[in-house]
Amino acid sequence: MDIIILILIVFFAGAVLTAFSEKISTLVQDILFLGTLIVPAILFFTGVEMNTDTIISFNKVPLNLGMTPLSYYFALIVMGLAVLTGVYTVGQMKGKKRKGYFYLNYILSIGAMFGILMSKDLVSFFIFWEIMTWASYLIVIYNGKNVQKIGIKYFVMSAIGAYAMLMAIVLTHSLTGSFLISDLISGFGSWDHGMQILIPVLLLVGFGVKAAIMPLHIWAPDAYSNSPMSYTAIFSGALSKMGVYGMVIVFLALLTKVPEGALIRDIVAWMAAITAAISTLYAIKQDDAKRLLAFSSIGQLGYIVIGVAIGTPMAMLAGLFLAFMHGVFKSTLFMVVGAVEKQTGTTDFTEITGLIRKMPWTFLAALISIIALAGIPPLGGFVGKWMLYESLIQSDHFMLVTLVFFSSTAAFLYCYKILFGFFLGQEEKEWSHVKEAPALMVVPMIILSIISVVLGTFPQLIMKPINAAMTFYGMPDTYGVLWKESMLFNKWGSDIALTPIMYGIMAIFIVVAIFLFFRNRSRTRYVTTKDISTSGEIPKEHENLTFTRGFFQPFLRAVEPVMRKQIDKYMLSFAQGIEDLFEFTRRIYNGNGQSYAIYAMIFLIILLVLGKNLFG
Amino acid sequence: MVGSPVLFVAIPLLAAFIIPLTGMMWKNSVRVIPGLVLAFMFFLSISLMGYVNEHGTIVEVLAGWKPPIGINLVFSPFTGFLTTLMTFLGFIVWLYSYKFKRNVDFEPSMKYFMLLMLLVTGSVGIVLTGDIFNMFVFIEIVSISGYGLTSFYTRRDSAEAAFKFLFMGAIASTFLLIAIMIIYSQLGTLNIADIAEKMPMMDHKLKVLSLVFFILAIGVEAEIFPLNGWAPDVYTEAPGPIGAAFAGIVVKAAIYASVRLVYTMYDFSGAFDLFIIIGLITFIMAETTALRQDRLKRMLAYSSIGQMGLVMIAFGIGTKEGVYAALFLMFNHAIIKSLLFFSGSYLVFNKKNKYIKHVNGMGKYLPITSVLFTIGAFAIIGLPPFAGFWSKLAILTAAADNKMVVLIAVILIISILEAVYYLRVVNRIYFYDKKEKTEPKKPSLNALVAMISLGVIVLVIGFYPDLISGILDRAAADLLDKGNYIKDVLTLNK
Amino acid sequence: MEKYLNILNIAIYGSAVLLMLIGLYGALTKKSLIKIVLGLSILDSGVHLLMIAIGYLKDGTAPIFSPGNEDKMNIMVDPIPQALVLTAIVIGFGVTAVALSLVIRLYRHHNTLRIDEIKKLKW
Amino acid sequence: MNYIIYFSLTVMILALILSAIRFYKGPSAGDRTLALDTMTTIGVSGIVLLSYMYNRYIYLDVALVYGVLGFIGVIVIARYLEKAL
Amino acid sequence: MKKVIVLISLGILGFYLIDIFLGIGFGVQHFTAGVKDLYLSNSKDTLKVSNVVTAIVVNFRGFDTLGEVTVLFLASTALGGILYKKRHHVGERSVLFPASRVVMSGAKLLFPSIVLLGAYVFIHGHLSPGGGFQGGTIIATGFLLMLLTYRNYSVSHNRLVYFESLAGILFVSIGLVGYFSKGSFLENVLPVGNMNELFSGGVIGIIYIAVGFKVAAELTGIIYTVLHEKD
Amino acid sequence: MSILEILGGILLVIGSIFLFLGSLGIYRMPDVFNRLQAGTKASTLGAMATILGVGLLAPGWILKIIIIILFIGYSNPISSHALARAMHKRKAFMYFKGEEIDAYKEIEEKDNTEK
Amino acid sequence: MKSDYFKKLSFGTKMSRFFMNWIFLMMVWLGFTNSFAPQELLVGVFLTALISFLGIRLFTCCDLSLLHPVRLFNILKFIVVFLIALIKSNLDVARRVLSPSLPINPGIVKFKTKLTKNFAKMVLANSITLTPGTLTIDIVDDTFYIHWIDTLTTNPEEAFKEIAEQFEEILLKIF
């Protein structure tokens, strides 16, 4: 049996078994769950070969499976994250209700993502895409809060995307007579002009939803923050990358063949940049770690999409690299939040302070991930961002680069907020009982942190697969070339010189951090928040005076005009308007049988009068 | 050949006449016999399907008179497919309602099962008959069974629903008769194949007007907008399984009739466009109305109407792919909508008004039923890998092949609404707290078996659509081959 | 034009169509359920008349080969519409009976016969 | 002989017209029923006469059945008028 | 408003209908190759049935008639279901409004003759303009007369069921006998006899007798149900 | 012309005239009861005579003709009576030349008190 | 009615009624078929026997004793009297209807009858209805209420003499 099918079978059978094993015992269930994630990963890393074709042909529409270099690259992200997050999940979900339901959908979405990546035709792509969607939907509504609003919003946006994609798929089929992606790519150049625009745009809408590009992003903040963090790690780290994956194909393989491609590129890039900027501002505003990270994710995805959309070799490289990095560090951060939530029961910055000594490993993971996120050298985020800036400058997108730089800088603010809100500051009696998260949760975080560090130092580890992916879709082989030609490295001469510098910076940083840590520890004076008095007023009992509240107020006031216009409010009121319209039209069914008969007569008259025209 | 198409009518009628007698001796027989008959019909249709696949269409002559003198029954890949579907569903509906609430009362339960059996028989008759007036008779059999079944619960507002149905049905049958008589006056025959052959001889104006009357008449049963005012009421007030029977059997028969008219009897190409227009309006109106429902069965009813609109659209596309898609949609709709009606009925079982909110939190109390409902909901909105996806893909592909871009867009946009209202229910099932004090009713074993078998079909077809795609292909080809139909009937390929 | 001047044409078809229209008018506008049902059966009668009229043959006789009439085949009116109308009448009767019983039920349930007061099921 | 038949038929039609006027004028339901009943009786006679005219014995059956149904119809209406239904 | 719409619609509809049917014309036959002549000649020569309408109703299009019988059966079944109530008791109303003694006695004498007339009509369905439906209706009106005049006269429900069922079974069975012995449902299996004799037309007479019984039983059942509705 | 035909013709004429007179009575009489009086007698005799006339003209049909005549003679008075009774119970308008003569009233009053 | 229905009938009575009914219906059948063809007779004999048998309790007015020659003679006599009255009555109607002044003096009178059998009362009532100027409105027990187009008297005995005496005499001999 083909290895890809085997993996899929393991996934889907495992999902069902895991769900049903709830009745047997929790331990069995957990083992099954992990096994279902680990076995496919092992199979994948050991057995799947590039460019093999597998056809599941028992369907009228045969499903073609196989791996391309691009999908291999994304599969690395998915499979890796799946295993690590899976371990974390077992820790986090311990003792929770409806584990079977959660595990089932978790595995199904991972399996579906794998399926998406392995799909060589649009139908199987779409099938797995939809399985991924509904499985993640079921997880988004898992905790039962605001189900109708958040869940439906997520699903509707997903459906808009999916159906746009489906429309593109059936149109493609009508044009090429085949569902194969390779036929789409090879036939694309010869289609009529309208279709050459329509189909990529439809596909981009489809992928844009998952990549949370404005204005298709409105589902993301709620969906990310509403799912259990162990899944949000996947959501943000892997699932959103499926959109990126699709976009890469569209931009690389399709839009290069039409003259309007450039315009579409710029539009998408601009939308992504605006997404990045605005969601960064929103992130800053949040007092809840989940929502903060959710907005942060949207912003980061914006960078990635900018890179992919601009589509020069450098930009594409930057986008794909950032995609990997983002998967690593953002998952870690969500895991951190999940760990904090598990141990304290909340994720509100204004309630939690000073966990640094209670949860040191978690803190360490958070610190490293934040450094990576903020794009501070020497970690991976820096490399990616640098390449992005450079590619934008090279391709004369100066306004874009300004915007990206602005939001990147602003990102420092929220990074600080996470670090400070949870871990720094004074320790509260309320949290004195808090302990470090269980090993099952900590270990994956640490492993991911290590990956962050390693990739900052050895980015070429993943540059190679990226290059393979890009050349597969017709880009020139630029492995190592871009690297060497970049301004950053030209300045210092070569990448060999870079490494010691990075290590040096890192070493200094660590030393300072340790120093500060121990110094703070010896000097810490324990007071409660109630001790703070403000301008002589005695605060009342219920007033929360933690200074993490209202962080960055002046800054937020400055950017307020930008943030007041909320797209999702417009969209919601639009949806409400539509529902009101339907509320009105359904009154045609007024309950009076006679009216119905009169409708029938009118219908008859219309047909009689128009009959000759209708039937020719 | 094992059996013959006439048994589809003869055996149920014989049973219907026997049941009152056996009921006097053995009360349970009034429930058992209809079940046996429905099962027999199902197996008969399967065995005939096997025969038809090998030897081609069966044309059964009645009373020894060859067409066009006598009435004939046509069991072809197309009609056979529909017959199989209907009889299967009929049996499942019977199975589901075997332990019916009113079974304590002998008389009502006898009437229920008898009417159900005849509803199926009538629908099968509509599909099999090769005679237009005979089709009228079967339509009336279906209608009257429908009136009786709708008004089954005397405490509900069922009489209101049944009256509306009857009102529309009576007007419809009037115009059906007029249409038939116009055709007869011009062609002197009632045999569909004969009519099809002679149709070019008919005056064009009369041709158009008779088709208009046909459309009005059959449109009522086919639930097209604006003739479907009765339908949501009937679905709401009839016993749950009957909603399934309507959606899965009766409407199918009506759609068959309209398709037979347009594909076989008449020779207008414009009629196909009319199909698309009517189907589209029906689809849009029904799905948007469904979005705003607060009663579960009513929502399912509008959804069902919408699906039928989609079927009409698919038939209107007119190509083989279109017909294939339409048949696939019909199959899926029959199975899935029945599943939804079945499981939905239990989710709101003991509630008076059957509001959607009554399903709140049922996931905990009725886990299997809830899962089945969820599977049904996912399938009907066309999520892969459930069965509904394949039919949706088929219709979209068929539309795309004809460059109907706007049509595709509209279908997909409306599908989003469909997804919304189904998910709202699913969300309520799993994530809301149950507020009502009344104990949810656990489905009886027979109901559970019926529901699960439907659920299994949904999943199996979802993963393995080839199971029926061959049958659908042959059926589509059969429908499109008008000349062959005429030849089969008039030269008696037996 | 000629067809409009033929008196017999107009008398027969006119009265049948008029009957239909009267029935329809009653069914569509009268408020009382009874009158609606009555309207429907008038509509039915109109159609039955139409059907019979279609089968009529000028100077035709009943299609019965009773003694002394065995050779009148070519002047016999068309028996098919008669057979059909027989079926249609019986079916119409069945429907009317069911309709009336529903009216009784509705009256029992709502205590009124006005159709515009019986619309609990709507929207 | 034909003249006699035509005469009879003409007189019957006149009688039918008079009854029809009564049917139209009423004023009570009883008057209308009575008019209808008389019309039935005339109708039965008319059908019998016509069956002789066309020399079709089988039409006598029609007359007989028509008479029976007319009679029962009147009884039904009478019972209805007594409010005994 | 509503009336205006209806009137306009009906006006247009009326125009179209008149136009259609005046075009068709009264007393003219448009088709040349219709089934009419086939029916007439086959009825006369093959079936030896005098009344061609009966030949059509019972034999050529006997399947329709089976459906029609079913419709009536359904109507009475549905009606019973619609008006079903749990308890049946004899009403007091009837006592208040006894029919006139004259009518009672008159009905009593007339009733057997009406039944006989009904039977005559359906037995001679193939010879005269009668038939099962007409005969059945006559018998049912006989019962109507009885039920109206004797309000506490009750028709045995079981007996109705027996008649109804047996007649229906007879009809279908004759059809099935045709199917099994001659290969075609409802095909005639008996000798056709001579034209215009009582015993002619093969199974047609038997079927029409069955239909007559069935219709009579069903209509009586319907009448009975409706009349006793208020009790 | 045979004697039967002559007799039949005469009966036809007489019968149809009586049918006409019956209808005229229905048309002219002032109240429903008097109309019934006129209608019953004249139309019954008229119908019987007409039909018998046909029977004489076509002697082969005589048995069936007799049945029809007997039926009319039997049923018409019954239906008239039933109608008269019903109309009286409904308190239909009753014409009196002078004072009211209505012996049947006592029964109806008794009925009313019983209710 | 009811009492009659539930009364235990002796076998003899049953048979007598049955045969009377059979004969009567057979005559009706002959009328319907208008034929003495053996097939028709055969079917008729069976059919009428069946109907007579089924209606043995209910639908019989009389038994075989009706066929006693004396009674038959009286029946014949009654028919003659009746026909004369009928013709008279029609002439009376004609006179009234045709005269422009419409000479009527209607009213409702009552009288008592000596007849006991319901059927006999019915025949009397019908006869009255068809004879000059009278119309039976109702029979309550043994009292007849008659609408009289030209009320000559309101006295029951006198009214009886005017209206019913000639029929009742014969009817008493028949039943």
Ligand code: NA
């Ligand atoms: Na009279």
Ligand code: NA
């Ligand atoms: Na009469």
